[in-house]
Amino acid sequence: MVAPTVKRRRPLTPYLLIAPALLFLAAFFGYPMVQGLILAVYDDEAVLPLLSDPGIEADSVGTLPQGTGLTVLDQRANLIEDEITSDLLTEDWFRVSALDNNDQTVEGWAPETRIRIREEAEDGTPLAGTVRTKLAAGADPQTTLFAEASESADVAAKLDARTRVRIEEIATLELWFLVTPQADETEVDQSLEGWAPSRFIQVFGEGENGRIDRGTDGEFTWRFVEKMTEDRFFGPAWRTTLLLMVLILPIQFVLATLMALIIHARLKATSIFLYIYSIPMGMSDLAVGILFFSLFTGNGFINSFLEGIGVLDGPKSFLSADTRNWIIAAIVLAELWRATSIVMVIIVSGLQAIPDETLEAAELFGASYWQRVRHIMLPLLRPSIQVALILRTILAFQVFAVVIALGGGEVVTVLANETYRQYFTLRNTNVASAYAVFILLLSIASAFFYLRAVRTQDELSKT
Amino acid sequence: MSASEMQPSTPTPPEGPSLDVAERRAPITWGRIGTYVGAVFVALWILVPMYFLFSMAFTDQETVRSYPKNVLPFVPFSTSTMRFFLESEGVASGLANSLIVALLSLILSTALGAPAGYAVARYLFTGRDVFRLAILATRAFPIVVLSIPLAVLFIRFDMFDSLISVALMHTVLALPTSILVIASVFASVPYELEEAGQVFGASPLQSFRHIVLPLVLPGIAASGVFAFVLSWNEVFAASVLTLENRTLPALLLNSLSESSDAYQFAGGFFLMVPSLIFMFFIRKYLFNMWGQVSK
Numbered sequence: 001m002v003a004p005t006v007k008r009r010r011p012l013t014p015y016l017l018i019a020p021a022l023l024f025l026a027a028f029f030g031y032p033m034v035q036g037l038i039l040a041v042y043d044d045e046a047v048l049p050l051l052s053d054p055g056i057e058a059d060s061v062g063t064l065p066q067g068t069g070l071t072v073l074d075q076r077a078n079l080i081e082d083e084i085t086s087d088l089l090t091e092d093w094f095r096v097s098a099l100d101n102n103d104q105t106v107e108g109w110a111p112e113t114r115i116r117i118r119e120e121a122e123d124g125t126p127l128a129g130t131v132r133t134k135l136a137a138g139a140d141p142q143t144t145l146f147a148e149a150s151e152s153a154d155v156a157a158k159l160d161a162r163t164r165v166r167i168e169e170i171a172t173l174e175l176w177f178l179v180t181p182q183a184d185e186t187e188v189d190q191s192l193e194g195w196a197p198s199r200f201i202q203v204f205g206e207g208e209n210g211r212i213d214r215g216t217d218g219e220f221t222w223r224f225v226e227k228m229t230e231d232r233f234f235g236p237a238w239r240t241t242l243l244l245m246v247l248i249l250p251i252q253f254v255l256a257t258l259m260a261l262i263i264h265a266r267l268k269a270t271s272i273f274l275y276i277y278s279i280p281m282g283m284s285d286l287a288v289g290i291l292f293f294s295l296f297t298g299n300g301f302i303n304s305f306l307e308g309i310g311v312l313d314g315p316k317s318f319l320s321a322d323t324r325n326w327i328i329a330a331i332v333l334a335e336l337w338r339a340t341s342i343v344m345v346i347i348v349s350g351l352q353a354i355p356d357e358t359l360e361a362a363e364l365f366g367a368s369y370w371q372r373v374r375h376i377m378l379p380l381l382r383p384s385i386q387v388a389l390i391l392r393t394i395l396a397f398q399v400f401a402v403v404i405a406l407g408g409g410e411v412v413t414v415l416a417n418e419t420y421r422q423y424f425t426l427r428n429t430n431v432a433s434a435y436a437v438f439i440l441l442l443s444i445a446s447a448f449f450y451l452r453a454v455r456t457q458d459e460l461s462k463t
Numbered sequence: 464m465s466a467s468e469m470q471p472s473t474p475t476p477p478e479g480p481s482l483d484v485a486e487r488r489a490p491i492t493w494g495r496i497g498t499y500v501g502a503v504f505v506a507l508w509i510l511v512p513m514y515f516l517f518s519m520a521f522t523d524q525e526t527v528r529s530y531p532k533n534v535l536p537f538v539p540f541s542t543s544t545m546r547f548f549l550e551s552e553g554v555a556s557g558l559a560n561s562l563i564v565a566l567l568s569l570i571l572s573t574a575l576g577a578p579a580g581y582a583v584a585r586y587l588f589t590g591r592d593v594f595r596l597a598i599l600a601t602r603a604f605p606i607v608v609l610s611i612p613l614a615v616l617f618i619r620f621d622m623f624d625s626l627i628s629v630a631l632m633h634t635v636l637a638l639p640t641s642i643l644v645i646a647s648v649f650a651s652v653p654y655e656l657e658e659a660g661q662v663f664g665a666s667p668l669q670s671f672r673h674i675v676l677p678l679v680l681p682g683i684a685a686s687g688v689f690a691f692v693l694s695w696n697e698v699f700a701a702s703v704l705t706l707e708n709r710t711l712p713a714l715l716l717n718s719l720s721e722s723s724d725a726y727q728f729a730g731g732f733f734l735m736v737p738s739l740i741f742m743f744f745i746r747k748y749l750f751n752m753w754g755q756v757s758k
Contacts, residue, residue, distance in 0.1 A: 017582035018594060021575045021642060028635045029601055029609065036612030255505075262502045265495075269502075275746050276506045279513075282738035284696030286712050290731035291516045297724065299530035301515045307531050315530055337512065345749050352750070369494060391603065398607050401698045401716055405727075408720060416607045416699065423611055423703060436608040443605055 039433035040225065044218035050194025054078050054152075054176035061194040063217065069182035070210040072203060073193070076151055077111065077173035089175045089198035093149040094126070096165035100157055107168070108145025108156030115165060126167045133161040149173055174198055179210065224430040228422075228438065231431070237418045238438075244328070244414070245396045248335045252392065253385065255336065256343035261373065263344070264351045281341040289405025292334040293319070296326070296406065319406060327407040334402045339395065343388045350384025351377065389450050394443040415439050513735065519724075520544055520732035527725040548729030557714040558733065560626055561695055564710055567630035568694040569687045572637040573645075577683060580645025585654065595643075602639035609635065610700040617704060624706045632700045637690035644689070644748065648682030649675075685748040688741045695737050 049060035054076045064070075077091040092112040100106045110131075119128040131143045142158040149171045159165070179201065180193040196212075203210040228234055259277055263270055280288070295301050296318045303315040318326040354377060362372050400416035403409060409417045415435060423432035519527055523541040526533070548554060582588070583595060613632055617623045652675050660670025701713040709717070715730045722730075 011588070014582040014586035014588040014591070017578040017586075021579035021638060022594070024575050025597075025601060025635065025638065028613065028631050029604075032609060032612040032616050033604075035616060036608060039612060039615065258501065259505055262498060262505065265498050267495075267499060267502055271746075273502050273506060275743055276509055278746055278749055279509060279738060279742050281749070282692045282696070282742045284698060284712055284734045284738075286698045286716055287696070287731045287734035287738075290715075290727050290734075291512050294516050294519055294724075294728055294731070295512055299528065299532065301532050304531035304533075337509065349750050394603055394605060398605050398699070400607070401712075404716060405719060419607050419611065420699065420702065423614070429611065429615055432611045436605075436611050439605050440608045443603075447603075 036433050036436055039430050040437040041220055041222065041434075042218055043221045043223060043430065045214035045216070046219040046221060047217045048196060048200050048212050048215035049217065050179065050192060050196055052194060054178075054195040054197075056197070058195065062189060062192045063215075064181060064188055064192065064212055066212050066215045068188055068212045069185050070177075070179040070201065070212065071182050072177045072179055072208055072210055074178035075207070076176045076178075076195075077149070078176050078197070079149060080172065080174045089203065091173050091175055093171045093173055094129075094165075094167045095149070095169035095171070096129075096145065096167055098131075098159055098163050098165040100163070101160055106145060106157035106159070108147060109149040109153070109171070110143060110145050111151075114143050115167070117167075118164075126170070128164065128166050131159045131161050131163045131165060177201055177203065177210065182209070224428075224434045227428070227431050228434040231418070231422075233413050233418050233421070237413045237415050240328070240412055241397060241399070241414045244331060244335065244399060245393065247328070247332050248339075248396065249389070249392060251332075252336055252340050252343060253388070256340045256347055256388070257378075257381075259340065259344040260347035260351055261377075263348050277344060278341050280338045281345070283338060284401070285338060285399070286401035286405060288334050288338040289402040292330050292337070292402075293405050296330045321411050324411055327412045330406045331399075331402055331412065334406065335396075335399065338402070339392065343392060346384050346388040346391075347381060350381045353384075354380050386450055390447045393446045393450070397439050397442050397446075415442075516728055516731055516735070519728040524723075524725045527723075527728065544725045544729050545732075548726055548733075551726060553709065553714055554711075554730075557709050557711040560708055561711040564626050564630045564633060564701075565691045565694040567627070568633040568637055569691045571630060571634040572641040572690040573683060573687045575634070576638055576641030576645050576686065579642045581649050583642065583646040584649035598639045598642055601635075602643075606636060606697070606699055610703040613700075614703050623704070624708055626708055626710075629701050629704050629708075629710060630694070632704060633690070633694040633697055636697065636700075637693050640689060640693075641686045644686040645679075645683055648679045648686075651682075652678045682748065685745040688745050689748075692737055692741050696734065 043066070045066055047063040047065050049063045051058035052061050053059075055078060077093065080088070080090075093109050094112060094115055095107065095109050096115065097105060097107040114132055115126075115129045116132050117126040117129040120126055134141055134143070140158075142160055144155050145157040145159060146153040147156045148154075150173075175198040176195050177198065178193065178195050181188045181190055183190070200213055200215065201210050202213045263274055263277065267273065293300075298315050298317050298319075302318070303312065306312040306316070307314070317323060318330060358376060358380075359372055362376055367375070398416050399414055400420065403412060403414050403417055406412075409421070413421075415438065419432050419435040419439070422428045422435060515532075521540055521542065521544065523539060523543045524547060526539065526541075527544055549558075583591065610632065613628075614623065617625075617628045622628045656674050656678075657667070657670050660674045661667060665673065696712065697710075698712040698716050701710045702716055705713055711730070712734060715722075715727070715734070719727065
């Protein structure tokens with residue numbers, strides 16, 4: 001703990017000084033973290049309200065969850081009343097003028113499906129056309145013109161088939177569907193029937209069937225968490241992450257302690273050794289992945305060496321789909337190479353906190369070097385090792401680029417890689433968040449586990 | 464992401480770690496010789512793989528593809544692999560992007576971290592311990608956990624795929640460390656020095672500028688270098704937050720499956736170089752970042 005040297009002289013100054021950092025962390029750390037937690041359990045497109053009439057101002061008659069299979073009963077084109085332009089199913093309507101069979105000039109709206117375009121401007125804008133013939137038997141042979149661009153508007157006029165019309169104006173309308181749940185959707189109210197705009201609905205085939213693509217109202221849900229746990233990569237990912245941890249951490253801590261003891265032994269060139277030992281600390285995990293790829297790849301150095309000394313006859317493939325264990329071995333070596341330095345530095349810091357007198361006293365009483373390590377240094381290092389364990393474990397949950405560089409991310413996969421896959425490849429932001437929250441919970445749990453484990457030992461040693 | 468591991472805990476003054484080698488020379492014994500042998504072995508374990516990669520980065524592409532490999536240094540020496548990499552599509556802009564993002568992170572984390580570090584080192588204020596604890600907790604936070612929601616937010620505010628957004632993310636990662644390192648550096652300069660300056664007629668600003676600043680500048684530079692290296696190395700967040708404006712690690716990661724060995728090895732070399740240079744300058748601050756973690 002740093003002892004501050006000025007006491008409350010200007011009480012506001014320290015707050016002003018920490019304010020920028022605090023605000024920054026609140027905006028770019030605190031706020032997104034809360035959002036991340038919400039993303040994992042909250043679906044803001046969960047349910048879609050169905051409306052009594054086609055039009056966004058109509059009343060809701062009930063809601064259906066996203067993904068519900070639908071039967072489409074009717075469809076209607078409606079003016080687009082807001083600015084959303086994505087995922088729309090649209091229909092163009094023409095305002096046309098023509099002479100009807102009484103030689104009266106009439107004007108009104110008709111859907112583009114009713115007009116065959118005969119004349120276009122140079123930019124493709126339709127200028128004139130003829131009314132199409134209705135093919136269905138028994139249908140009204142005349143085509144209706146509406147007062148507004150909607151089939152529910154007043155009838156303005158009726159035109160015979162093949163009447164020439166001038167196209168005065170074009171309006172783009174969104175389709176609305178009158179839908180009801182399909183018979184096999186047993187978990188929802190079957191009698192529900194209402195309108196919804198095309199932007200929320202996927203329509204299949206001839207337009208009789210569809211499903212709710214996304215809703216407008218949110219709700220809390222375990223769906224994303226379930227999707228994560230049911231994912232076929234979820235099991236392999238967390239098992240491999242834990243396996244790597246179990247394989248790496250013990251070796252790493254022994255190696256780090258040895259390195260720390262070497263640095264602590266005050267050799268002549270300690271400064272140089274310290275520099276070399278700490279190089280991996282500043283190195284990207286991707287770079288280390290590539291580094292070990294250059295060793296383990298088919299025509300890499302390990303094969304060259306083994307063949308050189310006569311162990312192998314030809315190159316052995318270490319990093320292919322059917323050599324999962326070799327990939328894991330390579331990852332373990334890469335992680336040992338990369339992340340042992342940080343543990344070493346923490347342990348060296350711990351060693352430096354042990355007073356020389358303590359060790360000298362033990363030496364005077366005839367303790368050998370290994371006795372001093374075993375009975376004085378290691379017990380005094382316990383808090384440092386605890387911190388290093390917490391940190392290394394949290395980092396081990398995030399191992400990512402090394403795994404991709406050495407194994408491609410399919411044969412051997414880890415939690416961070418699945419987070420990335422869900423986010424980047426599958427575009428499942430919510431499931432990716434569920435993975436992220438899972439990693440966070442594992443990190444917190446392991447930190448508490450180490451804190452408790454060490455505290456219990458301390459309490460035991462006091463009794 | 465390994466630079467993110469160089470995060471401090473409770474800071475100590477920089478003079479705390481003793482690198483003074485000759486303090487207590489032990490007599491030469493078999494045990495001591497064994498220690499030297501062990502030290503050299505560990506050094507080789509770290510250096511030899513790097514040497515292999517570097518020799519691949521500085522040879523011709525023919526040799527990169529060849530088998531078995533020659534274990535002699537840089538035979539034949541050639542810059543063709545390196546040129547091939549640098550002339551590959553996206554690499555020049557990736558390098559520039561990485562440089563810009565790293566510099567932005569350096570500037571941001573220093574600008575935000577220096578005042579906060581000074582406050583923690585010099586003032587006793589209500590909430591100081593809470594602030595320090597919050598900083599420590601932030602530092603241990605998984606990058607993976609933060610990247611996804613931050614990407615969602617950046618998309619919402621139309622800042623996605625911009626270098627600024629990556630720099631902001633990297634600043635979040637570097638800032639806690641910067642604050643704690645800078646606090647420890649300020650704490651190592653006794654306040655009495657500042658007061659002494661004022662006794663001799665300097666204004667508080669003058670005595671800060673002429674007495675404290677020269678003493679703390681190397682430490683602040685070290686924390687800046689740390690932010691730079693962290694940003695240069697960071698893969699996950701950069702990959703999640705960018706699409707077109709890839710930084711070098713993000714570019715490399717996403718082209719791993721379709722790129723040649725030569726491309727990868729040269730890319731690996733570029734990722735490693737800053738670490739090699741900068742670890743040399745900040746090595747004595749490593750313990751500063753980690754000093755007396757357990758207290």
